[in-house]
Amino acid sequence: MNYVELIQRQAEQVFGNKDKAxxxxxxxxxxxxxxxxxxxxxxxxxxxxxxxxxxxxSHGFAC
Incomplete structure (x- = not known):
């Protein structure tokens, strides 16, 4: 798995769905x-x- 795929997976976990991620x-x-x-x-x-x-x-801090 490459870095982009890892980030996409993590973003989906943080945002709860693929569209938001x-x-x-x-x-x-x-x-x-x-x-x-x-x-x-x-x-x-x-x-x-x-x-x-x-x-x-994921800890509630805005970016």
């Missing part, structure tokens, strides 16, 4: 320097950044 993954995020989570998830460093943002969301 896909929406979040494809929208630019200020916390990610204006990039979309999917853009960043192609590298290990980007994957870790996106994963951290999803973990914040």
């Amino acid at each position: 896909d929406n979040w993954l494809t929208q630019p995020k200020t916390a990610l320097g204006g990039s979309t989570p999917l853009e960043l998830a192609h590298t290990e460093t980007g994957y870790k950044l996106v994963k951290a943002e999803l973990e914040k969301l």
Whole structure:
């Protein structure tokens, strides 16, 4: 499994469904320097950044 697939799965768990996860993954995020989570998830460093943002969301912190 690659980083993008891992992030997609984690996002689906955090948001509860694929549509909401896909929406979040494809929208630019200020916390990610204006990039979309999917853009960043192609590298290990980007994957870790996106994963951290999803973990914040899962604990109730807005991104």
